[in-house]
Amino acid sequence: MDAFLLKVAIFVVLFSIGWGFGRHTERKHFQALKEQENRLAYIRIETNRFKTSEATGQLVSSNVVISHDYFKYVIANIQNFFGGRLTSYESIVERARREAVIRLKLEAEKMGATEILGLRLSTTELGMQGGMVEVFAYGTAIKK
Numbered sequence: 001m002d003a004f005l006l007k008v009a010i011f012v013v014l015f016s017i018g019w020g021f022g023r024h025t026e027r028k029h030f031q032a033l034k035e036q037e038n039r040l041a042y043i044r045i046e047t048n049r050f051k052t053s054e055a056t057g058q059l060v061s062s063n064v065v066i067s068h069d070y071f072k073y074v075i076a077n078i079q080n081f082f083g084g085r086l087t088s089y090e091s092i093v094e095r096a097r098r099e100a101v102i103r104l105k106l107e108a109e110k111m112g113a114t115e116i117l118g119l120r121l122s123t124t125e126l127g128m129q130g131g132m133v134e135v136f137a138y139g140t141a142i143k144k
Contacts, residue, residue, distance in 0.1 A: 019071040026091060033098045040105040044115045045139070051117055053142050058111060061138040062103035066096040068131050093133055097121060100137040113141035 068076070072088040079086050100121065108116050116139040126132040 015071065015074075018069070019075075022069040022071050026095070029095055033095065033102065036102045037098065040102060040109065042114065043105045043108055045101070045105075045119050046115065046117045047119045049118050053115070053117060055142045055144050057117065057140040057142050058113075059138065060104055060107040060111075060113075060116065060141040061136065062100050062107055063134060063136040064096050064099040064103060065126065065132055065134045066092050066099070068092050073131060093123070093135075096123075096133050096135040100135040104137040104139065108141035111141055111143065113143050115142040115144065116140065117142055 068089065072092070076086050076088045079088065101119075104116065104119075108114075119137065119139040122136040124134045124136070126134055
């Protein structure tokens with residue numbers, strides 16, 4: 001019985017360390033996203049599909065794939081068992097969406113655009129266990 005408790009204790013300690021590192025990495029990514037969003041705030045985004053412009057436009061697109069870590073997977077399975085929101089997966093989807101929009105703005109910035117019209121996002125779940133999410137963003141970059 002003592003060997004079993006020792007194994008459980010070691011598992012809990014290692015799981016906690018891994019979870020902590022995952023949270024730290026996620027926080028760093030959110031901070032980097034915020035900094036990039038602030039820097040690229042001058043590029044306006046319009047989601048109206050029917051807005052037009054007299055200026056020349058060019059299609060821009062980006063995509064990002066983000067995976068959960070093992071610790072989020074375990075926590076999500078526990079949350080899924082009891083039902084309700086899977087908050088551990090919500091942060092992955094949010095990070096992927098924000099990263100895709102930033103990359104889209106970076107593509108627009110390369111061509112000198114200051115606006116993106118008709119922004120569209122497409123989300124796809126990848127992997128057998130739903131462990132990865134891809135977000136594809138596209139729109140029309142406008143130079144003014």
